[in-house]
Amino acid sequence: MAECHPVAYRFVMEAREKGAKIIHVDPRFTRTSATASLYAPIRTGTDIVFLGGIINYILQNELYFKDYVLNYTNAAFLVNQAYKGPDELGGLFDGYDPKTQTYNHATWQYEVADAHKNGAGAQQGQGQSQAEAKPDSQAAHSGQRKGPPLRDETLSDPHCVFQLLKSHFSRYTPEMVERVCGTPQAVFLQVAKTLAENSGRDRTSALCYAVGFTQHSTGVQMIRAAAILQLLLGNIGRPGGGVLALRGHATIQGSTDIPTLYNLLPGYLQMPSESQKQYKLQDYLEANYSATGWWHNMPKYIVSFLKAWYGPHATKDNDWGFHNLPKINGDYSYNQIFYRMNEGKLKGLFVMGENFGVGGLNARYEVKAMQKLDWCVVRDIYPVEVADFWKAEGVDPRTIPTELFLMPAAVVAEKDGSYTNTQRMVQWHDKAVDPPGDARSETWFIYHLGRRLQALYQDSQLERDRVIRQVQWELPIKPGEEELQEPDLSQVALEISGYNVATHGPVAGFADLKDDGSTACGCWIYSGMVAPDGSNRAAYRQGDPVGVALGDPDFTNHSGWGFAWPANRRLLYNRASADPAGRPWSERKKLVWWQPDPQGGQASPGEEVAGEHHGDATTPQHAGKWVGYDVPDFPLQKAPSTPAAPQGLGMEAHSGADPFIMMADGVGQLFVPTGLVDGPLPTHYEALESPVANPVYRQQSNPAQKTKSRPGNELNPALSPDYPHVVTTYRLTEHHTSGAMSRWVPWLSELQPELFAEINPVLAAETGLENGDWATLVTSRGELEMRVLVTGRLTPLNINGQVIHQIGLPYHWGSKGIVTGDVVNNMVPLSEESNVHIHEAKSFTANLRKGRRAVPAPSEPFSSDNVVVARGGEAGQLNREVHLGTVDVMTHVNQVATAEPGNRPAVQEAAGQGRAASD
Amino acid sequence: MANGFFTDTTLCIGCKACEVACKQWNQLPADGYELTGMSYDNTAALGATTWRHVAFIEKMETKTKLPMATPAPKPSQVGADGGEPGRLAFLNMDGRASLQIGFPEAGRWLMMSDVCKHCTNAGCLQACPTGAIIRNEFGAVYIQPDICNGCGYCVPSCPFGVVALQHDDGRAFKCTLCYDRQKDGLEPACAKACPTDSILFGELDDLKMRARQRVADLHGRGETEAYLYGVDEETSVGDLNAFFLLTAEPEAYGLPQKPILPQSRVGRGYLACLVSGIVLSAMTALSLRRKSR
């Protein structure tokens, strides 16, 4: 975290100074380890064992938060008696079909009170791809629902989730952790103990992860394990708790919310499915709507969404324009794009702000695939590696048929826009300077492209062109930007936030959205971002008086700064910060609570945000309400004592003590019956490429994982003696991902000028390498040369009696920019995790040998003196000037000195263009 | 009023934001693009175009050891000394070489952002024959670039190796304590950029008070290796306006244990001149006399 999120890490350091213990678990001793209180080394890809070990430790020693677990999780739920887990099936769950490598989820379901259960469960389990995974407990939109799951309040039934969990994790002992992860038992136990001690009524612990968890063939289940752990410790929905995904690119969270993913619509609405024949809105709703919980409101969101996209062309009579939405007929995830491209099935490509010539997995494969395109548009701020596919290593440009358009892009300071950060907080930024030359913002490009398309097709009567004709594509031009014709983003913000169709005035929040076409909202979770007075709350920059107003100066949630979706709520599921009766679990950790008599209590920010009511129309009215330091994530007036209606729909199905309102059952899921394709509980499998035989189960790697070797993307066989070492890739603070934004900057380039591998001294000795030597990494994808940093920060591991060396490789280098180097991702295979299709860049195998690779690197590093980098300028021609030569260091200092001649001898030689005086 | 820096290395995360912010604000060129092999430090030292420099020191001490049988590497390859304490050691167990592998869980990777110390008694300032180096109104040791004639005398006169001549310009450069920013009431760029407030900028008396309290706090927490470098020490350079909280011996960071003001030798030197002048003159006079007789 210190490496990749240094600014956020300041808060971690602050917490450390206030006494918090920072634990860092990583294969390498990094800058984070250096500043942590406790460091635990681990073998890559084994976090399920590590976390499972802690879960087991907590369950065995009864250290879980009992009241929380019983009331706020599905621990007491009974699961189908026929369910069998990996313990019995050698690492597989019940329902596995080796042919399709998929699971039938039938026996993973809860026992429910009525008879619908089997039908519903079986139907869901069959042949679902993750693209179509749905919230569970769904039933027909027609108003029926399954009965509530059966419970065992004593948590002793062998089929209850709690007992299943206990037996499932019982093999993840400290000895097992040491054998699989290589973490010494003593260190592991210290971690487990520290975590358990720091959780409970009075204390909470947060668990942060980023791509060290995700980029594995078991990535999703690692995060699941983290979630289970945090639920057991009562660390979800409470201040200081949580499983926090430290997001990547500045608004990668935003690009998930309003997704750049093929299978989602904004606000986590599913994309309609062709295979499920969702041709009518009704079919779509039937498949995706949840009878119970907040998702019950989904129809309002999708209708408002369609209204935002198609405006007057979305009417009740034409199914709100639902026919215009594309229907997914297969897997179009990232890797598939390149497989298809390679087969010549994909003709054109827009590359906008991505440089997969370096950042893409098996970059060589991806770049080669591009050579088959008919056309390609690259919009970037520099002529980056990916734009060079037609003259890459060993390519004769004359043989490449692709027509390439290079479009200069405006960088962040040259355009308005917003960031959504890790905390879901949307922060607006304003343009500071005009983009140079022909560089333009993304909005400009997309907007004007759309307009031209609409103009082209306006007279077409063809059915298939209707989509282009009917989409709402009118934006006002930003005042003052008439010359550049830059669209006004405040209108986009309003559309995202939602408005009343009749008045075009902003809606107050998603509770105001309707399914009758009277409201339009581009992304329901962002609803309310534009305040009723029309101001953009994402641009709010108020210091936070909240805590102070409450007489608790230590508590602050900065609610006046930016806008956190949903409803400016800073902590999701914060109902869980109070006990079932609505009282804070402890004074120290209070956040929101039930206030029985609103007149008697003190003023609270809860009232201030009452406009963002979440009351379900059917919620019984009480005198009391939820108040606190944050916007309560609960129907404001639903009393804790409200019982769940066994056949009730939507929020009625939840009791006043069910905090997880987005979940169908209102509780946190320790066991996940539906939604995951590779099992209801996290299970350790070895990485696709691993030199170690799975010590936990017979099953070697994730059974639902479908990656196969293919030409150009050969996999190293597991356990292959030819590839004995484990490689993990990662980032350095000094560079950014593909290096396109850092390797072109002299000040960053000098800080980490060359590709290197971090290796431990023992491996160095075995390979005959000295610090700084050249070495070559060998995989079945080819060879990679780099220098080595021999460091005690890495250590050999004893895995099940086998010595395993881990090699660390930062992946920022490529052939362009000031500093260059081999592309690490030429070594990493394309692979797909089974739920979300992420690659496994954090764990693959290789061999290491001394010396450089046979073929010398094709690219000549730039010399710093004469580099003029081009960007902007003529259309298609990138030519923004960045002079990297020596700068006259003193120009501005002199100027300042002149400003105050009284103090020092007068200065004669100032002159030159100094920097503007502003900071 | 004197302003300065308190750099608390226990808060440094080695992000180098300070180094980059300084270069950006002062429009300093890069020094070159070479891997040094010195941990994550590739700018190596303070210099004419690097006025902030973040040092990385790997002190990987380990506690836990896992005995494991493994083909033992040649001793010469793994530290002829048999390994650092707790690191790698060859133990002869049952007559067979086995390698003890330790985990760096007790390891320390020290990071320290170094800068001109703006010494109370500054060697560079006292040495400068042109008066280019002055103490400015913010208490900083400041080189006036329009005066400096590149004599280079300040360079060896700095007991910390800070100031340097710029090769293609000829003049001496070092941290200005962001004189221009301070003039505008802004905090120096490096301190502004530091995400963890490892670099604190402020009024010196206040900083010193906070620093002393900080050492006391750390000791209270059992971090007894923490100490202040550059204040409350009896040195001829006096208190440093940029002082540090360190947790290892100064040498590890490339700092002198006890900096000495070079000019503290000047008096002695002049005396030696005088005495030797008299003696040699007398000797010469005598030899002349003797011969003339």
Next chain:
Amino acid sequence: MLKLIAGLWTTRTDPAPKEKAAPIPPPERGGKRRKTENQFTSYYGRPVIKKPHWVWPIWTYFWVGGIAGGASAITTLVELVGDKERDQSIIRAGRYISLAGMLVSPVLLVIDLQRPERFHHMLRVLKLRSPLSVGTYILTSSGLLTGLNAARQTVEDGLIPAGSLPAKVVLLSANRVTSVAQGLDGLALGSYTGVLLSATAVPLWAEADIVLPPLFLASAFSTGAAAISLARALSGAGHEELQRLDRIEQGAILAELSLLAYGAAKLKPAVRQYTTSGKYGLLFALAISLGQILPFLLQLFSPKRGLYSRVVSLLSPLLVLTGGYLLRVAVVEAGKASAEDPDAYHATTRCRGRPTPEEQAANPDRAN
């Protein structure tokens, strides 16, 4: 080769702003660590301080300035205590030699400046604690006085017509006082360069702080006398005259040798190695044997007349002058090398006086 020579003779600073350590042994194996306490004794063996950029102009200046200073002092002493008549030729040679030296010295110094056009900035201030500043004024005043006294010499030599106005002015302004002043300035000029070096952080120079000024002055005397002696020998001076100069040289050489011995003994071992071993040891050995011991012995055992005596009378001052030059090169270069050695530097700054962390912590709110 040409490049090498050119490199040697450049006055610019290193073109590489900062030498990066070539691939170095990993820190955990690095030799720069005291094993017992797991202590680091340096930052990757990198220099702590920066060496000066000084090359040939500086050591040449030290040499030329020394000769001029020594010659001035000797000339004045001869004037004061010598036989006016008999030593007239020595005085005359002394004055011209000083003048020559004073003409060359400033040029060398300006060449050395990295911004030579700003040489006059040296005269903006006078800072007593900066030997370089003080030296500037010594050099300036020396220059004036030497010029004046040399001018008188030209008048006395009849190079300027005796009755002319310039001659009158010269005779009026240059007198015994200016001559004494030039002598004193000469002493200062010959010795201040030692202070200039020792008032830096460079370990060798700093450690040799009370040795360098006398050493340089003694060398100024020996080389000054040698320069006069060479000039006189070339113009066919008699044995007795040369022997008087030899005496001065011998006294100075004895002083140099004892100072060098004392200095070496005084140095800490980590610093001393730069004078006793390696290439700098060789340079010192060369300077001492060739420029001090050899001429000393030659002079001692030289006959009064004959070819051998003539050879010696030419050779020995040449050797002394060469030795003086080598000594300056050795001191400057060895000093620079010691500056790059963190062990040498730390040896000069290590102390017992640092308060322990505990002591510091025990007293958190100590007043300033």
